[in-house]
Amino acid sequence: MAQERLAAIVGLYEWPKRKDPGVSAMQIKAASIKHALDDAGLSWKDVDAVYDAGDGEGGGLGAVAAYLGLRPNVIDTTQVGGSSYEFHAAHATRAIQEGKCKVAVLSYGSKAATQRIPIGTGGGRAGGSWSTNMEAPYGMTLIANYAMVAQRHMAQYGTTSAQLAEISVATRHHAMRNPQAVQALHDMAVQNIGELTVADVLESRMIADPLHLLECCLVTDGGGAVIIASPEVARTTKKKPVWILGSGEALSYVTNTGDITTSAAAQSAPTAFGQAGVKPSEIDIAMIYDSFSITVAVMLEDLGFCKKGEAGAYIEGGRLRYDRPGAPALNTDGGGLSSNHPGMRGIFLLMEAARQLRGESTSQVPNAKLAVAHGNGGFLGSLHSGGTIILGAD
Amino acid sequence: MPDRPMPAFPELDTQAYWDATKDKKLIYQQCSACNTVVFTPRAHCTGCGSDNLKTLQSKGEGTVYTFSVVRQNRQPAFAEMGAYSIAYIDLDEGFRMLSTVVGVKDPTTDIEVGMRVKVDFERQDSSEYLVPVFRPA
Ligand SMILES: [Zn+2]
Numbered sequence: 126m127a128q129e130r131l132a133a134i135v136g137l138y139e140w141p142k143r144k145d146p147g148v149s150a151m152q153i154k155a156a157s158i159k160h161a162l163d164d165a166g167l168s169w170k171d172v173d174a175v176y177d178a179g180d181g182e183g184g185g186l187g188a189v190a191a192y193l194g195l196r197p198n199v200i201d202t203t204q205v206g207g208s209s210y211e212f213h214a215a216h217a218t219r220a221i222q223e224g225k226c227k228v229a230v231l232s233y234g235s236k237a238a239t240q241r242i243p244i245g246t247g248g249g250r251a252g253g254s255w256s257t258n259m260e261a262p263y264g265m266t267l268i269a270n271y272a273m274v275a276q277r278h279m280a281q282y283g284t285t286s287a288q289l290a291e292i293s294v295a296t297r298h299h300a301m302r303n304p305q306a307v308q309a310l311h312d313m314a315v316q317n318i319g320e321l322t323v324a325d326v327l328e329s330r331m332i333a334d335p336l337h338l339l340e341c342c343l344v345t346d347g348g349g350a351v352i353i354a355s356p357e358v359a360r361t362t363k364k365k366p367v368w369i370l371g372s373g374e375a376l377s378y379v380t381n382t383g384d385i386t387t388s389a390a391a392q393s394a395p396t397a398f399g400q401a402g403v404k405p406s407e408i409d410i411a412m413i414y415d416s417f418s419i420t421v422a423v424m425l426e427d428l429g430f431c432k433k434g435e436a437g438a439y440i441e442g443g444r445l446r447y448d449r450p451g452a453p454a455l456n457t458d459g460g461g462l463s464s465n466h467p468g469m470r471g472i473f474l475l476m477e478a479a480r481q482l483r484g485e486s487t488s489q490v491p492n493a494k495l496a497v498a499h500g501n502g503g504f505l506g507s508l509h510s511g512g513t514i515i516l517g518a519d
Numbered sequence: 520m521p522d523r524p525m526p527a528f529p530e531l532d533t534q535a536y537w538d539a540t541k542d543k544k545l546i547y548q549q550c551s552a553c554n555t556v557v558f559t560p561r562a563h564c565t566g567c568g569s570d571n572l573k574t575l576q577s578k579g580e581g582t583v584y585t586f587s588v589v590r591q592n593r594q595p596a597f598a599e600m601g602a603y604s605i606a607y608i609d610l611d612e613g614f615r616m617l618s619t620v621v622g623v624k625d626p627t628t629d630i631e632v633g634m635r636v637k638v639d640f641e642r643q644d645s646s647e648y649l650v651p652v653f654r655p656a
Contacts, residue, residue: 243593258533259559260652263619264597265605272587280585281634285540334588334627379607381556381614385585396613443536455577506607507584 128402128517132218132287133359134479136165136352143309143345143465144238150181151173151192151346155375157191157350165352174199176213178362178469181234187239189232199226203378206502207414210471211512214498215372218355227355231475234348236465244468246332256508268341268508269333269415273421276335278386282434286335288441289418290326291464292455293339295445296415297321300459303487308466310493313343325499340418340468342461349477352463359397367479369430371401371515378508389511390499398429401515403495405429410496411445411453413462416505424499428513447488453497457481457488472501475514482518490508494518497502521596522643523650535574536560540649543640545577547614558614579638580656581610588626602626608636608653622654 138160140153148156154177162168175197177189199220203212217229218287236432237244245268264304298307303321308310310318317325329338357367373396377389386468398405405428413424423435431439445455451461455463458477461470480486496516503509526537530644539546548557551573555566559601563570592598603617604626609635620636635656640649 172570246591247591252531253527255530255559255561257533258530258537260617261526262523263605264523264592264594264600264603265617266589266592269587269589269605273585273605276587279584329592331627333586333590336587378614379617380608381558387606407595 128355128370130173130368130370132221132353132355132515134351134358134369134475135151135354135364135366135371136161136167137349137476137479138164139305139349139473139476140347141305142312143343143347144312148237150234150236151184153348154181154189154334154350155231157348158230158232161230161350161352162365165354169344171228172230173197174217174220175216175228176201176229176231178202178204178209178233179483180469186274190490197226199229205510206469207416207469208471208500208502208510208512209469210475211372211498211500211514212374214353214369214514215374215512218369218372221258221353222357227358229353229509230354231351231472233469233472235469236346237467238346239343242344242468245341249296254428262499266333268505269283269334270337271417271419272333272427272503274385274423275403276463277375278422280337281435283384284336284422284437286327287323288437289340290323291443292415292418292421292445293326294321294323295443296456296462298446298456299488300463303459303464306459306464309343309345313345316495320509336417336419339446342416342466345462345465347465347467349476351471351472354463364483367482368519369514370395370403370517372397373397373513376508377509377511379506385506388423388427388505389503389509390501390513393511393513394499395514397445397515401517403515406442408495408497409490409493410478411455412459412478412498413455413494414474414501415456415462416466416501420501420505421455423505424501428497428499447490454488454490457486467504471502471512473501474498482516487514521599522645524594524597525643525646525648531564534561537648540640540651541647542589543581543649545638545651546574547577547610547612548572548574558615558616565595575612577612579610581608581636583620583630583632583636584609584615584632585632586620586630588630606629606630606653620654621652
């Protein structure tokens with residue numbers, strides 16, 4: 126099937142600091158948009174669509190447009206957690222195809238580290254709704270929710286902690302090649318900065334069985350912006366366009382008889398790959414939301430890189446490193462595990478995928494042509510979102 | 520030990536469920552039109568949309584579908600609890616609920632996927648509602 130170039134990522138900017146008390150989340154967004162427009166060779170006035178998940182100080186009601194001083198024709202404040210930006214990229218692609226806009230900005234800013242937000246260990250959540258009233262008494266932290274998926278994966282398929290640890294080892298290897306990630310590890314006062322071994326991961330403190338500390342993402346400040354443009358605009362921008370070839374969106378949630386080891390990706394990925402006319406085996410770069418090790422394992426299966434239940438064997442032996450053939454390179458920026466996780470890291474998946482297809486990564490895969498960015502938002506063991514974007518270079 | 524965080528009311532879907540805990544009853548719903556077992560409580564059937572649901576009492580017997588042991592929770596009620604479990608329990612009547620497995624010596628070693636459990640109701644100091652928890656059967 127011929128690949129249709131629907132729209133393109135033409136500009137990007139990642140906020141370089143992971144702990145930045147001197148800047149607000151909204152300032153991160155505005156400055157990042159300017160830098161990303163510069164990266165594309167576009168101007169402030171070219172922007173006619175704004176996609177933003179409403180985070181940041183006074184950020185609700187699409188306030189980012191007012192803060193920026195823009196009057197876009199398309200405003201989308203979809204907020205589905207960490208995968209919001211894959212949803213935004215999908216929506217922007219459709220809006221561009223419909224001719225509603227030509228230059229869309231996706232923006233993100235968060236002060237999770239400075240504000241010491243307990244993202245992973247802050248449950249149970251306050252009562253008062255159909256869902257929280259059934260969860261509040263039990264103290265289900267975000268990490269424990271993901272850990273329940275890992276526990277079931279282990280019981281059902283024989284997956285081991287040593288296998289899951291390989292994900293942390295591979296992403297740390299990539300982080301050590303990325304100066305911003307290395308700085309982040311210092312700024313976050315991570316204890317052992319350097320390459321990790323499987324043993325290091327297994328010896329780190331248990332947070333929620335069976336997940337160890339080094340299987341959990343960092344909590345950082347950060348943000349950034351991505352510019353998505355129409356094919357006509359993309360042919361005039363500074364850098365080579367990174368084409369959006371397909372997208373898929375899905376939600377999944379706990380049911381009475383459902384399989385907790387299967388995520389929303391099992392629904393969003395076939396849609397995205399189908400639209401792109403691309404097979405998982407053709408993918409060079411896999412940017413997969415690594416909130417926790419188990420998130421990646423489940424999504425490698427659901428994205429179609431291996432069969433359900435076989436991720437443990439698939440990830441063994443450092444197979445996901447950027448310099449190993451036979452599998453896609455995983456999270457070559459260092460990922461949420463070792464570079465940055467300000468709460469919703471989906472935008473960074475798009476950025477690093479684009480850097481790889483431009484040839485700009487610090488762990489560059491030679492001649493990378495096809496990438497997948499799969500974001501996951503919410504609670505993998507209960508209500509969560511999945512957004513899949515397939516990207517291609519010319 | 521401080522009480523567990525408790526449900527907040529008014530909340531229309533879950534009121535009857537929590538009221539039933541006062542009599543140590545674990546209730547669930549089933550659709551009269553298509554027999555779908557509905558849980559968590561709702562006013563409509565998740566299988567067909569019908570509002571013709573009957574309320575049934577569970578025997579409270581089931582199997583651990585999966586679990587985790589929380590070693591760290593910054594919220595005060597749980598910070599004092601030490602390591603505690605959370606679990607999805609598959610009740611024999613066909614519904615899956617979030618709860619906790621208590622009454623084991625060491626939650627980090629004594630809980631397994633597939634183990635049989637039975638409901639118990641844990642009284643709180645400052646709430647009229649009891650919290651359904653599970654013990655090894
Ligand atoms: Zn029904």
